[in-house]
Amino acid sequence: MKNIKVLGSGCANCKATFARIEKVARAKGVAVTLEKVEDFAQIAAYGVMSTPGVVIDGKVVHAGGIPEQQQIESWL
Amino acid sequence: MFEQFAHFLVYQLGGLSPASQLGTALHFWVMDTTKILVMLVVVIYFMGLFRTWLSPEKVRRVIQGRSKTLARILAVTLGAMTPFCSCSSVPLFIGFVEAGIPLGITFSFLIASPMINEVAVVLLIGLIGWQLTVLYITAGLTVAYVGGIAMERFHPEKWVEAYVWQIQMGEIAQPAIDTSLRGRHVFAVSQVTEIVGRIWLWVLIGISAGALFHGYVPQTWVAGLSERENWLAVPMAVMLGIPLYSNAVGVIPLAEAMLAKGVALGTTLALMMSIAAISLPELLILRKVMRVPGLLLFVAVLMVAITLVGWLFNLLN
DSSP states (O other): OEEEEEESSSOHHHHHHHHHHHHHHHHHTOOEEEEEEOOHHHHHHTTOOSSOEEEETTEEEEESSOOOHHHHHHHO | OHHHHHIIIIIIISOOOTTSHHHHHHHHHHHHHHHHHHHHHHHHHHHHHHHTSOOHHHHHHHHTTOOHHHHHHHHHHHHHHSOOOGGGHHHHHHHHHHTTOOHHHHHHHHHHHHHOOHHHHHHHHHHHOHHHHHHHHHHHHHHHHHHHHHHHHTOGGGGBOHHHHHOOOOSOOOOOOOOSHHHHHHHHHHHHHHHHHHHHHHHHHHHHHHHHHHHHOOHHHHHHHHTOOOTTHHHHHHHHHTTOOOOHHHHHHHHHHHHHTTOOHHHHHHHHHHHHHOOHHHHHHHTTTBOHHHHHHHHHHHHHHHHHHHHHHHHHO
């Protein structure tokens, strides 16, 4: 099971990112644990300066913008 | 081109007379709408392409370790060109601090970024002409430059929350951007659809307000209002702008209406800058990294700088 974290302070793009990952995961039938990280110290600790960022199993795979659908599919 | 299109649509196809009020207002509206929408698409596309080369992470690397003056000039110009959402201001702040970039320069960046962006520039050119647009950009850059220097004089380091200094960012995550030409093109197109999709309604409302003024406001009424200007109008406009929050795009219809009513240019620019640069939501977010005295100073510095710019423009005008 993949652990996915969406880094972001609750802005519109962060919410859209969260929703899109949720949707793609459900469509593909992949089991994931999805969580939001809203604490700035933690976000910065991942080395992310432009939100939203996406972390999968502890590794930053994306930063700065809503990821494309194909991108999300390739992560899963 | 847009003129001919509007002429064809309104006078020939629509059969309205160029002498009628409805005719001129509609003509102006069609011309402005098509012109601005086309310009928006073109400019956002090219800025989108350009941004595949420019991210806050890169800005940080470019600024880091430069001499103060050069670093500040870079911070202000890059700030004006980088898209910025107030929710990114804290990670950005931390990132800059962590890279050893002086706080004053970080503030210059934070001021320039919301005040100047390509959408606002296109709308300004379309609605109030390129001369005033150049003035607005110059004023914004100046406020950002001087504002950062002024902040520095007060040694704002003492107000930064302690945890900020302890964060180790380690490896900086670069935004995942497809660097092939096709990838950059796809990114630019997605920027166009996202941004135009978000703002088109506001643009139409803004232009409609402009068209109304264009067709229906009698000139004598405008002239009557413009005589009631005094030097207190600028600080009043700045104060008025603090509780109001909008990005530079939303402010432009208001600015156009004010100018049309004969409010002085410096006063209008001051209100625009105050609304765009000083916002409560951004201050609340910045509170996570800076204590209240530092934030109050930030607001005070901006107020003074914007007021000075407003007076200057009123004098020059």
